Amino acid sequence: MNVLKRCFVVLVLSLLPLWAWAEPLDINTATADDLAAAIDGVGKAKAAAIVKDREANGAFKSVEDLARVKGIGKATIEKNKDKLTVKSAGAAPAAATPASTKAPAETKH
Template identity: 55%
Template sequence: MKYLLALFALITFNAFAEPVNINTADAETIANSLNGIGIKKAEAIIEHRTKEGDFKSVDDLAKVKGIGEKTVEKNKADIILTSSPKK
């Protein structure tokens, strides 16, 4: 029962996470905001961003080693690329 409560709390936390700007956020923020992205993958996102420049599309996240298209798809609604919405 404790396991189920802990799992529910974890899922609930991610369900209410704020969208994250993958072009500016630190690894901890990315890991806390995206499902299926732990600290190691978040660090890989930052390393890729540093070497290749800002992500131009959410789909570009799949170019990061260890992150597949399914992970990108389930997180699309929580990923932003710019600090302000386009008008």
């Protein structure tokens, strides 16, 4: 049993560096659960408030924009800024342009 415990500990410790290379979380596309798991000091309720703010006021332009959410202060942002990013502006996709209804131009022979 001791051997099994040691193997487990070695396995866990060997995987720790992989978490350091994890890609930062995009705050404009993350779910409340993702935000709660990634941001130290933010629980599910505060993460839900981040998503609600994003839906009501539009995409965050920078990680520092999280400060517009009540209860998210500069200290929380500073502590987590390396884990977060803003990759997408959250803009709605452009509407499809309808095909032209003009008749094809006549060619001269």
